[in-house]
Amino acid sequence: MNGARLLAASFCLLIAYATAAKAGESGALRFVVLGGTEGEGGNTAQVVAQALKLAPDLVAHAGGMVGCTQVARWRAFEETAAPLFELCPFYGCRGRGEPRALIVPRNGSPDPRTSGGNFFSFDFRGAHFVFLDTELPVEKDDRQTRWLAADLAAAEGRPIFVFTHRSVYGAAERFILASGRQWWHPLFVRHRARVVFSGARHLYHRLNKDGVAYVITGGGGGALDPVMARRQLAPGDVAASFNHCIEVTLSDDTIRCRAVDIEGRTRDEFVLRANGELGQLEP
Numbered sequence: 001m002n003g004a005r006l007l008a009a010s011f012c013l014l015i016a017y018a019t020a021a022k023a024g025e026s027g028a029l030r031f032v033v034l035g036g037t038e039g040e041g042g043n044t045a046q047v048v049a050q051a052l053k054l055a056p057d058l059v060a061h062a063g064g065m066v067g068c069t070q071v072a073r074w075r076a077f078e079e080t081a082a083p084l085f086e087l088c089p090f091y092g093c094r095g096r097g098e099p100r101a102l103i104v105p106r107n108g109s110p111d112p113r114t115s116g117g118n119f120f121s122f123d124f125r126g127a128h129f130v131f132l133d134t135e136l137p138v139e140k141d142d143r144q145t146r147w148l149a150a151d152l153a154a155a156e157g158r159p160i161f162v163f164t165h166r167s168v169y170g171a172a173e174r175f176i177l178a179s180g181r182q183w184w185h186p187l188f189v190r191h192r193a194r195v196v197f198s199g200a201r202h203l204y205h206r207l208n209k210d211g212v213a214y215v216i217t218g219g220g221g222g223a224l225d226p227v228m229a230r231r232q233l234a235p236g237d238v239a240a241s242f243n244h245c246i247e248v249t250l251s252d253d254t255i256r257c258r259a260v261d262i263e264g265r266t267r268d269e270f271v272l273r274a275n276g277e278l279g280q281l282e283p
Contacts, residue, residue: 027251028249028250028251029057029058029124029125029126029127029249029250029251030054030055030056030057030247030248030249030250031056031057031058031059031060031247031248032051032054032056032058032059032060032245032246032247032248033059033060033061033062033163033197033215033217033245033246033248034047034051034059034060034061034062034199034217034219034220034244034245034246035061035062035063035064035093035095035165035197035198035199035200035216035217035218035219035220036062036064036199036200036201036202036217036218036219036220036221036222037061037064037065037066037077037080037081037220037221037222038064038065038066038067038068038073038077038095038222039067039202039221039222039223042221042222042223042243043221043243043262044077044080044081044220044221044222045080045221046221046243046262047219047220047221047243047244047245047262048080048081048083048084048221049083049262050245050260050261050262050264051084051245052083052084052087053264054245054247054260055087056087056088056247057088057124057125058088058089058090058091058109058124058129059084059087059088059089059090059091060091060092060129060131060161060163060197061090061091061092061093061102061163061199061220062092062093062163062164062165062197062198062199062217062218063092063093063094063095063096063098063134063163063164063165063166063198063199063200064095064096064098064165064199064200064202064218064220064222065077065092065095065098065102066095066097066098067095067096067097067098068097068098069097069098069099085104088106088109089104089105089106089109089110089124090102090103090104091103091104091112091129091131091163092131093118093131093132093133093134093163093164093165093199094118094133094134094135094165095135095165095199095200096135096165096166096175096200098135100118101118101119101120101131101133103120110122110123110124110129112131113151115143115144115147117133117136117143117144118133118135118136119131119132119133119136119144119147119148121151121155123155123158125250126158126159126250127158127159127160127161127250128155128158128159128160128161129161129163130148130151130152130155130160130161130162130163130193131162131163132144132148132162132163132164132184134164134165134166134177134180134198134200135165135166137179138177138179138180138183138184139179139183140182140183145183145184145187148184148187149187152187152188152190152191152193153191155191156191156192157275158275159194159250159255159274159275160191160192160193160194161193161194161195161197161248162188162193162195162196162197163196163197163198164177164180164196164197164198165198165199165200166180166198166200167198167200167201167214167216168180168181168184168185168188168196168198168214169181169185169196169207169209169214170198170201170205170207170214170215170216171201171205171228171232171233171239175200175201185209185210185212188212189210189211189212189278192275192276192278193212194212194213194255194272194273194274194278195212195213195214195215195248195255195257195272196212196213196214196215197215197217197246198214198215198216198217198218199216199217199218199220200216200218201216201218201225202218202219202222202223202224202225202241203216203218203219203224203225203226203227203239203240203241203242204216204217204218204219204238204239204240204241204242204244204259204267204268205228205237205238205239206237206238206239206259206268206270207233207234207236207237207238208236208279208280210278211277211278211279212278213257213270213272213280215246215257217244217245217246217259219241219242219243219244219245220243220244220245221243224241224242224243225241226241227239227240227241238268240267240268242261242267243261243262244259244260244261244262244267245259245260246258246259246260247260250274252274253273253274253275253276254271254272254273254274254281255271255272255273255274256269256270256271257269257270257271257272
């Protein structure tokens with residue numbers, strides 16, 4: 001990292017620590033979600049800088065960190081994301097072409113519960129986080145699906161956030177995990193998962209299916225994809241192509257999700273109950 005980038009990153013980190021200390025006083029949980037940082041010539045550094053300004057307690061990556069196994073690409077990503085690694089725990093889904101999930105702990109960060117693969121879960125500040133491996137086949141009785149059913153059942157009563165690389169729902173075309181609709185979506189509804197984030201297409205798309213919010217957040221800095229045709233969108237869907245991250249704030253019994261672009265502007269916002277009935281609330 002050159003001197004100018006290091007100085008800028010350090011300055012952002014100081015701002016983030018100060019803001020985080022202030023946020024911590026309120027008792028709210030704030031985490032940031034991003035995805036789709038793979039590819040050259042993108043805006044990942046700007047998305048990371050914006051994420052730092054949001055002062056998260058945790059960062060979740062919905063896959064597409066690098067999109068390959070090349071050591072040089074991983075080193076470049078780790079250099080760009082280093083300020084986030086220094087600030088808070090970082091957890092990333094295994095994406096297409098990637099060898100593994102990525103877990104970068106901090107002191108006192110949650111120890112994920114795993115089943116010997118690239119899928120895992122943990123509890124943090126009253127919420128439950130589940131990271132799944134969509135590069136594995138999904139079937140009714142496969143090892144990951146059995147693990148997921150047991151994990152979600154044990155987490156009932158807490159706000160549940162799920163992270164997948166390939167989308168279970170959403171206009172992500174060939175990256176849709178159709179078997180996830182059959183075997184995972186009923187589990188999300190039954191155990192009242194609040195939001196399922198994915199990153200397999202480089203844009204923003206939000207929809208509601210049976211009360212579960214599905215969000216494609218692939219605008220983490222890689223080259224953007226065009227917005228899908230209007231015929232692919234259902235009434236109430238929100239879709240746009242822009243670089244962004246998502247700020248999620250859990251406070252009292254409310255979850256507020258805000259898509260923030262690299263200039264700090266709010267491009268979409270929605271509110272959910274933290275517990276009880278599924279479905280979106282009025283902002």
